[in-house]
Amino acid sequence: MKAAIIGTTGYGGGELIRILENHPYISIHSIHTTRDEKPVSEEYPHLTGIFDKVLTKIETEKIAEEADIVFLATPSKVSGKLVESFFNKGIKVIDLSGDLRLKDASAYKAWYKHEPVGAPILNEAIYGLSEWNREQIMNANLLANPGCYPTAALLGLAPVLTEKLVESNSIIIDAKSGVSGAGRSPSMGTLYAELNENFKIYKVNEHQHIPEIEQQLSLWNGDVVNVTFSTHLIPVTRGIMATIYVHLKEDLDTLRLLDLYKETYDGHPFVRVRKNGVFPSIKEVKGSNYCDIGLHADSRTGRLTIVSVIDNLMKGAAGQAVQNANIMFGLKESSGLEMIPLYP
Amino acid sequence: MKAAIIGTTGYGGGELIRILENHPYISIHSIHTTRDEKPVSEEYPHLTGIFDKVLTKIETEKIAEEADIVFLATPSKVSGKLVESFFNKGIKVIDLSGDLRLKDASAYKAWYKHEPVGAPILNEAIYGLSEWNREQIMNANLLANPGCYPTAALLGLAPVLTEKLVESNSIIIDAKSGVSGAGRSPSMGTLYAELNENFKIYKVNEHQHIPEIEQQLSLWNGDVVNVTFSTHLIPVTRGIMATIYVHLKEDLDTLRLLDLYKETYDGHPFVRVRKNGVFPSIKEVKGSNYCDIGLHADSRTGRLTIVSVIDNLMKGAAGQAVQNANIMFGLKESSGLEMIPLYP
Amino acid sequence: MKAAIIGTTGYGGGELIRILENHPYISIHSIHTTRDEKPVSEEYPHLTGIFDKVLTKIETEKIAEEADIVFLATPSKVSGKLVESFFNKGIKVIDLSGDLRLKDASAYKAWYKHEPVGAPILNEAIYGLSEWNREQIMNANLLANPGCYPTAALLGLAPVLTEKLVESNSIIIDAKSGVSGAGRSPSMGTLYAELNENFKIYKVNEHQHIPEIEQQLSLWNGDVVNVTFSTHLIPVTRGIMATIYVHLKEDLDTLRLLDLYKETYDGHPFVRVRKNGVFPSIKEVKGSNYCDIGLHADSRTGRLTIVSVIDNLMKGAAGQAVQNANIMFGLKESSGLEMIPLYP
Amino acid sequence: MKAAIIGTTGYGGGELIRILENHPYISIHSIHTTRDEKPVSEEYPHLTGIFDKVLTKIETEKIAEEADIVFLATPSKVSGKLVESFFNKGIKVIDLSGDLRLKDASAYKAWYKHEPVGAPILNEAIYGLSEWNREQIMNANLLANPGCYPTAALLGLAPVLTEKLVESNSIIIDAKSGVSGAGRSPSMGTLYAELNENFKIYKVNEHQHIPEIEQQLSLWNGDVVNVTFSTHLIPVTRGIMATIYVHLKEDLDTLRLLDLYKETYDGHPFVRVRKNGVFPSIKEVKGSNYCDIGLHADSRTGRLTIVSVIDNLMKGAAGQAVQNANIMFGLKESSGLEMIPLYP
Known part of the structure; x- marks a missing residue:
């Protein structure tokens, strides 16, 4: 499977790279940013020599055509806009922000202080608490990854x-x-x-x-x-x-x-x-x-x-997002996620 | 006023030194330990050149005779024993452990897993929550300093x-x-x-x-x-x-x-x-x-x-202990305690 | 003595307040900022109830008239400008930035990447390494406080x-x-x-x-x-x-x-x-x-x-600045600086 | 390949488990201690459900018979003794302590304050700086893993x-x-x-x-x-x-x-x-x-x-030890070691 990641310069995006770069079935096809186009290893020197892909502009059509799934590691409000542009383009979307999580649209103004995405999107989004919504996640195209x-x-x-x-x-x-x-x-x-x-x-x-x-x-x-x-x-x-x-x-x-x-x-x-x-x-x-x-x-x-x-x-962001992607693609739920806790 | 401190090698005892060494009315007369007799600055090099007093054995009679107040910065159970030996010797005692705090003697076995001190001592001890028990503290000879x-x-x-x-x-x-x-x-x-x-x-x-x-x-x-x-x-x-x-x-x-x-x-x-x-x-x-x-x-x-x-x-240990000593001696409550928080 | 502090919103300025607020001979007359006028305790809540003075604009004439000494806790370049405006106004100046420290004016372009202050100022400024330049500091009006x-x-x-x-x-x-x-x-x-x-x-x-x-x-x-x-x-x-x-x-x-x-x-x-x-x-x-x-x-x-x-x-900033102020005013060198290290 | 690990209760031993448990070619056959026999997850709860093997006594003969390699994550002096007992028993040994590193036996008294292992062992031990001694490591049976x-x-x-x-x-x-x-x-x-x-x-x-x-x-x-x-x-x-x-x-x-x-x-x-x-x-x-x-x-x-x-x-202990084991067994040098740095 080919994944696109948008918003790799935050910590959630960085963690998606750490996981997916060693994932047995999902590969990172492209990474995108609204900021400068440059190798991600300039933002994250720890990736030097491991993952040197260049960040590119967000071209929705192209991404939807080339990738099987897009991970949105973008802030609330930015994510919502991106979801709208990917909606019904035949690409699976996992949004790590809160923009798809609440079914009650009015709650966005009260708690997020911005407008919600459109009702059809909110309705279709599946809440990805992997252990409890597995059945729904299996058939999801639009996934609201839970908050930490x-x-x-x-x-x-x-x-x-x-x-x-x-x-x-x-x-x-x-x-x-x-x-x-x-x-x-x-x-x-x-x-x-x-x-x-x-x-x-x-x-x-x-x-x-x-x-x-x-x-x-x-x-x-x-x-x-x-x-x-x-x-x-x-x-x-x-x-x-x-x-x-x-x-x-x-x-x-x-x-x-x-x-x-x-x-x-x-x-x-x-x-x-x-x-x-x-x-x-x-x-x-x-x-x-x-x-x-x-x-x-x-x-x-x-x-x-x-x-x-x-x-x-x-589990509070990138890990659960990949766990959900695994479920959505019918892969073993723990694929790419078997890292042992780093102790001490 | 002259203070003796017992148990200066723990952090609470070290903090008592930090406060009392700059206190305008209370001076540190002697410091005591059950361990080796040596300059306290060997245990606490930050005191080098500031406070180089030598730790000495705990001789109850001598301490009671020479000092006006003794601070017990010793662990629970050790404190209890020391309080018994200082009781009714004409020296004020402030105990920083929990050994004098509970009025219900049976609670010591349940929560502290050891025997309580004798009932007369528990009865006489005043609970030193400075802001709320000021009247009682003013007349106290035996003070149970509150837990952190x-x-x-x-x-x-x-x-x-x-x-x-x-x-x-x-x-x-x-x-x-x-x-x-x-x-x-x-x-x-x-x-x-x-x-x-x-x-x-x-x-x-x-x-x-x-x-x-x-x-x-x-x-x-x-x-x-x-x-x-x-x-x-x-x-x-x-x-x-x-x-x-x-x-x-x-x-x-x-x-x-x-x-x-x-x-x-x-x-x-x-x-x-x-x-x-x-x-x-x-x-x-x-x-x-x-x-x-x-x-x-x-x-x-x-x-x-x-x-x-x-x-x-x-406020959770040495500071409140000195605040209580100030009250017990009729000093201004904030004497020696006017240090501004160290930020950042 | 009355001190004015400019630039209290950085950590060096905050530390000057911590020291001078408890100084026996120097008091804080006023505090100044280029930013919003508000109580300093809004920037530094740890000062709540201890030091609630309001930050005011920098009016050079007024400060020079009212205070005996001004501490500049401002960044390099900003400090230099302020020193020029205070120069020869009859107020002692201690600058905590690097703007007065180098005698070789050309070094500023090479190492600081900006223009130096004028030669008369550089010439008059005394380098305030307290232990080694005490004689000069005693007569200084313009003091370059050493770098950390x-x-x-x-x-x-x-x-x-x-x-x-x-x-x-x-x-x-x-x-x-x-x-x-x-x-x-x-x-x-x-x-x-x-x-x-x-x-x-x-x-x-x-x-x-x-x-x-x-x-x-x-x-x-x-x-x-x-x-x-x-x-x-x-x-x-x-x-x-x-x-x-x-x-x-x-x-x-x-x-x-x-x-x-x-x-x-x-x-x-x-x-x-x-x-x-x-x-x-x-x-x-x-x-x-x-x-x-x-x-x-x-x-x-x-x-x-x-x-x-x-x-x-x-010792790397505010403490040595006050030590130097003590020397400049003929006070005991350690006045207001006798705080014991906070350990642990 | 089957590995035995001795000394899993220190951090170096814990790290060997983290690496080898996910290693594609080397498996952990047994883990040993001089202390209590119990599941290692009681010492290291982060291994709960991942690696629950029980720590067992150190029986040299049995280990040499069953395993292909033994990792000694034991302190200096203890390691030396263990190396002597495994020497010439047909099992490869990697020692993470300093006991095999110095060729000059007299240096042990001067710097380690204890006796060295016997000369035949010191002579045979290969210093495992992987990038520089690869040729020798390939044929080593006794490997001194470099210090951090x-x-x-x-x-x-x-x-x-x-x-x-x-x-x-x-x-x-x-x-x-x-x-x-x-x-x-x-x-x-x-x-x-x-x-x-x-x-x-x-x-x-x-x-x-x-x-x-x-x-x-x-x-x-x-x-x-x-x-x-x-x-x-x-x-x-x-x-x-x-x-x-x-x-x-x-x-x-x-x-x-x-x-x-x-x-x-x-x-x-x-x-x-x-x-x-x-x-x-x-x-x-x-x-x-x-x-x-x-x-x-x-x-x-x-x-x-x-x-x-x-x-x-x-790289300063367990990682380089496994890198050396990979070289000794003719495996790809990076096997089991491809984890991406955990940032932030």
Whole structure:
């Protein structure tokens, strides 16, 4: 299969190159940018001698003709425009931005502060949470790759939500992310000297991933109306941890819940459930496509603590995008994604 | 005033030296250790030429005779033993460990896994949350300096708890700490290569600061029975952030709550309440004795998010200890503690 | 004394506020910016409630009239212009940029890529290496505060250079700096995700501090023509280490050289010479005005290794500037600079 | 081919697992420890579900019988003993410690402070600098895998040394390493709070890699007697940069020297020479087996600055070990080593 990548100069695009360059079935046909045409290794010297393709202009027709799939690693709003230009051109599209994720068009103005793409596109886009929407993804032409935070939160919540084991109004997600999620554009807030030795909370109750999480949760359990969701910046490059608190409807112990999680994710190569008393840390998934989950039900408070970790650039972006491409092409789901976490 | 410090080789003890060496009214009379007698600057080369006192054995009688106050920067259990030996010897004692904090002796076996000190000592010890127990601290001879996490959590929760504005069973504290809280003893879990680029959750629902927090909250509001409290390790040296979630009893907006907090902490030099829309980060208090607080009430969910940050070695340990010593001696509360946060 | 600070929004300016706000004899009269007029605590929230002065426009006449000294924490070229406008207005000026440091005007085009200030200004400016130019500094009205790298390198080299103990063409300075030296302006190269877990060399043989170092060394020892000088970025916020290699003219052992250094810096409060076998690390001076030095003479190779560390924002910028102001005003050299290194 | 790994609980051993588990021709037959027998994923949770083999005792006979090659990722002295027990048992041995590297047995007492292995073993061991000793490695049964610092330094120096372009007594290597090189054993010096925000020099003129570097350099150029070599700790997990200074015998410009380096390393998949004006940083090789080199010849001083970077756990340890195993088995040199650097 031939892939085109648009937006390789951000970290998500760079990660797509890292994965696809070693993918057994998908090759990188072309890479595109709205900026200068130059070898990508000038932007990313670590690719010197490995991948020296030249970035070229975005010519939609040509891309649609030559490639089988296009990955949009472009920012929200830019992605939306590009999707419109690729729509119905016979090329599969995976969009890593949020522009195709929400079914409720009005939510875009409220949370993204810009206009949504057209309704036909929103309707056709499939939400690519690989472990839960596999059937739909298999037939998708237009795929909304999930956000980094929603991926961690939803994989952590899915088993108890779909089984309706928790009070629907009790969901609190305290999420923490490494800095690479903020992208590669210069800004004072993401300078080294500002974030190093620091820990910040941001967009309190205003993050655009809130409606994405709520949309999926309410599909799983109609009683869920809203969640409390906080985002923090950890001074690391990669990694997300979602620490999730829910009130259990009945007294369930940790072991029983771990069994439920293990059964649920049995056969899914990228979700690993830890054993009783053990919790995953973000470094244990660094550079890999895993989502690791740990649980503890507290009989004192009746609450369940769910810990879910991913690499935000992998399972939270490029890794899940390739996992979805694999599913869309009928390939083995883990093709090209078998890298072992880089530890330490 | 003359101070003796026991346990200067941990980070809390080192911080006491940093503060007291420049204190206008309290001088360091002697420093003590159970380990080798040698100049403290061999343990802490940054003190070379600044503070070269030699560590000496712990001779209780001599210390009690010569000094006006002793700071115990020793681990739990060791502190307890030392307190017993100083009790009723006419010297004021400030213990930075948890050994004097809980009034319920049985809680020590459950949470600390060791025996408590004797009941007379537990009864006499004053809990030194400076901003809230000032009257008692003024007359204290035996002071239990609060834990780092409880300080951040309690200062953040106090105004809404004492005013009974929140559902008493809704309190969730998601706390994150820098690594210096783990002390200076070698262990694999605190090696650089293990914690760098990492973020871990630990002691899930088992942290010994849980009963300390619950004890104080229930004094403020008898309806509070328990809280959910999680602790994480941030890859930074100093700093704690407690992100706290509570359900508001009635619909209150952020501005009104900010007013309450500002009024409550008016006149208290070390609590700074941020304005609407602004949240503190841990680096904004680094090296200082401040506790900074930000709030957001979310009308969608009815929950209030409280963000409270401190430097765990300062307001969370040595800084608050000196603040309490100032109060005990009738000095200006901020004496020796006016250092500005080290930013960046 | 009343000080005005221009350029408080960079890290050097922020550090001047941290020092002067607690200075016993110098007070901050006004702060100025070319950007928006607003409370400095909006730029630097860590100053909330501590120092809330409003940034105002730069009105040269007014500043010269009201203040006794002006600190220019502005970038090279901007500083030069400001110095010209303050020249001969009866106000003392300390410039933290490089614009007054080189006596050879032609060097500015070669190394700074811009025009120098006028010759009368260059001639009058005193190079403020506090430990070595004290006499001149006492009478200075116009002071060129040394660069961060030159401060570390020159204090490390001075004793053996002035004593002519080393081969004059053998000097190699391998310098490493924390990131705060790069300032607070957004750029891709100083983003967290780019520098974290990284270590970079930059401006190889092209750094503008080269002529500054060579100028001072050749004043001490006319045989010195040039040096090899490399600069690297360490992923830390503060700190510089210069590892310096020189060939000894004759076989001298470490102990004898340490004696020379100790004698040389005896009575200088901010230079600390470590004992045999011990070398300073950057964290041992963090937040303080110290320059710590360690030595090892290697009989195998005939080379001396000199290790010199400073906090780049303190002894390498704002700290030395205040030290120089103290000298200029006849105050105790260490006034306002007695902060103990923040360890850990 | 079947490999046994001894000493998987250190970071070098962990990295061997990461590489070999995905190697197309070499499989991990068994893993061994002197400590507890348990699944390696209990030591390294990131391997959960990927590689769950149980660590077993070291039974030399059995290992020699069942496996084709044994990798010793054990500390110096332990390795030596193990090599003796595997010697002449018909199994290939790659030792990652320094115990087989020096031909001069007396150097072990001086630099390693312990006895060397027997002379027959030292004589037979081949020094595995893959790019330079390929012919010998092809026929080796006993391989001394180079040290991390020597690998970076030697690959950087080889072209100008073998061509005799530099003054033989002018070599200064200022090396900086990430912390993983210090291993996983608890010690105060490698605690997070000690190394974070720090930069240290250590073992000044005493590092055991000095004789290893000098031995190889003098093989290339008999005039070289000694070098000055310094080692520093960078607060990162992985990566080494060697900044190397040599005096050129004649005036050669950077471009000409870059040509020499490019020709020298042409056809070697893991050495990448950067173009004029560009220098590699350590993150550009993270997680990969590359050694990246940049150069600058300074006509002012007559010195050449060589910058050489590697990932200390990969090209500096496990990666080069597997590269050598590939050569020993006649496999493609890059088999199993084609991972792209993990950036950012």
